[in-house]
Amino acid sequence: MPRPLRVAIVGAGPAGIYAADALLKSDVATAPGVSIDLFERMPAPFGLIRYGVAPDHPRIKGIITALHQVLDKPQIRLFGNVDYPTDISLDDLRAFYDAVIFSTGATADRELRIPGVELDGSYGAADFVSWYDGHPDVPRTWPLEAEKVAVLGVGNVALDVARVLAKTADELLPTEIPPNVYEGLKANKALEVHVFGRRGPAQAKFSPMELRELDHSPNIEVIVDPEDIDYDEGSIETRRGNKQADMVAKTLENWAIR
Numbered sequence: 001m002p003r004p005l006r007v008a009i010v011g012a013g014p015a016g017i018y019a020a021d022a023l024l025k026s027d028v029a030t031a032p033g034v035s036i037d038l039f040e041r042m043p044a045p046f047g048l049i050r051y052g053v054a055p056d057h058p059r060i061k062g063i064i065t066a067l068h069q070v071l072d073k074p075q076i077r078l079f080g081n082v083d084y085p086t087d088i089s090l091d092d093l094r095a096f097y098d099a100v101i102f103s104t105g106a107t108a109d110r111e112l113r114i115p116g117v118e119l120d121g122s123y124g125a126a127d128f129v130s131w132y133d134g135h136p137d138v139p140r141t142w143p144l145e146a147e148k149v150a151v152l153g154v155g156n157v158a159l160d161v162a163r164v165l166a167k168t169a170d171e172l173l174p175t176e177i178p179p180n181v182y183e184g185l186k187a188n189k190a191l192e193v194h195v196f197g198r199r200g201p202a203q204a205k206f207s208p209m210e211l212r213e214l215d216h217s218p219n220i221e222v223i224v225d226p227e228d229i230d231y232d233e234g235s236i237e238t239r240r241g242n243k244q245a246d247m248v249a250k251t252l253e254n255w256a257i258r
């Protein structure tokens with residue numbers, strides 16, 4: 001009788017855990033004895049849900065509950081503190097498993113090729129986010145000494161960073177921020193956070209809901225310069241064909257005229 005299927009998954013973020021779940025629900029895994037082993041570099045699973053998603057987004061962090069349920073399945077084992085390929089090689093995995101899935105995510109920032117990016121006071125979002133989410137690989141303290149901060153990029157991570165910088169530490173206290181982050185945010189000197197995009201409102205990659213959330217804090221005044229509300233033909237086309245882009249542009253317009 002052939003031996004039951006064994007699968008290794010490298011990386012226990014949502015992709016790896018959902019892959020395990022999908023596999024167990026598939027036809028190939030109906031035989032008894034099927035096993036799936038997840039190998040995770042960090043001591044704990046859940047990847048960027050734990051160490052990327054902003055602390056004031058409990059609904060998204062709540063995905064962890066569903067991921068836990070998958071990890072509770074008896075066919076799945078999780079091995080933490082195992083870094084590929086330092087602790088386990090592809091040859092090891094090939095020797096013991098029938099298939100290997102890599103779901104290691106995208107942990108580092110993309111290089112930003114602009115002059116001065118290497119100067120003091122310039123940071124990639126991944127580092128700052130890792131700090132406020134208590135990632136064990138980053139220092140416990142963060143120098144929040146600037147009164148004016150520039151955030152480059154107009155996606156949801158830019159919104160997370162801007163929001164965390166602009167909110168008060170006490171607003172974030174009910175979230176799961178660690179005590180060192182609360183102390184760091186209490187000392188935050190930022191008074192103005194400027195968000196820069198290289199193109200216009202129609203090209204911003206914000207999700208409409210996350211953008212509107214910026215205006216929900218009583219301690220944040222969102223200001224949009226009316227001069228930045230400018231559309232060329234391509235932008236008008238984008239708004240026509242993309243409901244999300246249109247909603248984002250409308251929100252920005254409303255903020256520009258108030």
Ligand SMILES: Cc1cc2nc3c(=O)[nH]c(=O)nc-3n(C[C@H](O)[C@H](O)[C@H](O)COP(=O)(O)OP(=O)(O)OC[C@H]3O[C@@H](n4cnc5c(N)ncnc54)[C@H](O)[C@@H]3O)c2cc1C
Nearest residue numbers: 011012013014015040041047048049052053083084104105
């Ligand atoms: C700042 C930020 C905020 C976000 N906010 C939201 C949000 O509000 N809502 C939303 O839906 N999505 C959000 N996302 C996106 C979401 O977090 C990602 O889409 C999702 O986590 C990707 O899942 P993944 O499993 O592919 O990768 P990851 O979550 O990165 O998981 C990869 C896992 O692989 C492990 N790993 C990496 N290399 C190795 C190795 N060599 N050996 C062993 N293990 C390894 C990592 O430690 C990690 O646990 C955010 C992302 C970021 C960066």
